Amino acid sequence: MSQVLKGPTEAEEKAHQTKLHIQQIAREAGVSFLKIGALLYKAQEDADWSILGYESFREYVEDLELPVQSSWSWATRLIGITKYLDIERGLNEQELLEIGVAKCTRLLPAARRGDLDDEMIEDAKVLSDADLQVKLGGKIREHLGERWIVCNRCGAIITGAKWV
Secondary structure (H helix, E strand, O other): OOOOOOOOOHHHHHHHHHHHHHHHHHHHHHHHHHHHHHHHHHHHHOOHHHHOOOOOHHHHHHOOOOOOOOHHHHHHHHHHHHHHHHHHOOOOHHHHHHHOHHHHHHHHHHHHHOOOOHHHHHHHHHOOHHHHHHHOOOEEEEEOOEEEEEOOOOOOEEEOOOOO
């Protein structure tokens, strides 16, 4: 008796295509975020804000209408990725995209202190964001059997981590 192999259902195929589309847009967004960071870094270095009559670089950034709520915080992180990971550490765009913008921001405190090493970079490439946070020293909290991580830099709470 032969067994008939069935392909994916129409719903499964549609869901898979949606997932692929989201992943493609996320990759494109990552490229755009890195480009924004590089331009912000250049605008800061060239004092564009002053040339355009802004009283501060922060005022300039907040007037850019960036697509995030905390535009100043987000902008400084993107600038940090350009300054510390791209320019000073020499990571190319492909490596930064492989790590991802969110995990690159996790590396910034160590990069600013001059403590970023090859092992941390490799960990960032292969670990989930939550696992990287734990490895870099994030505090693990637990309440009623649920665990979460509190970022030691910004206080953000990360849930859903893999625990080993």
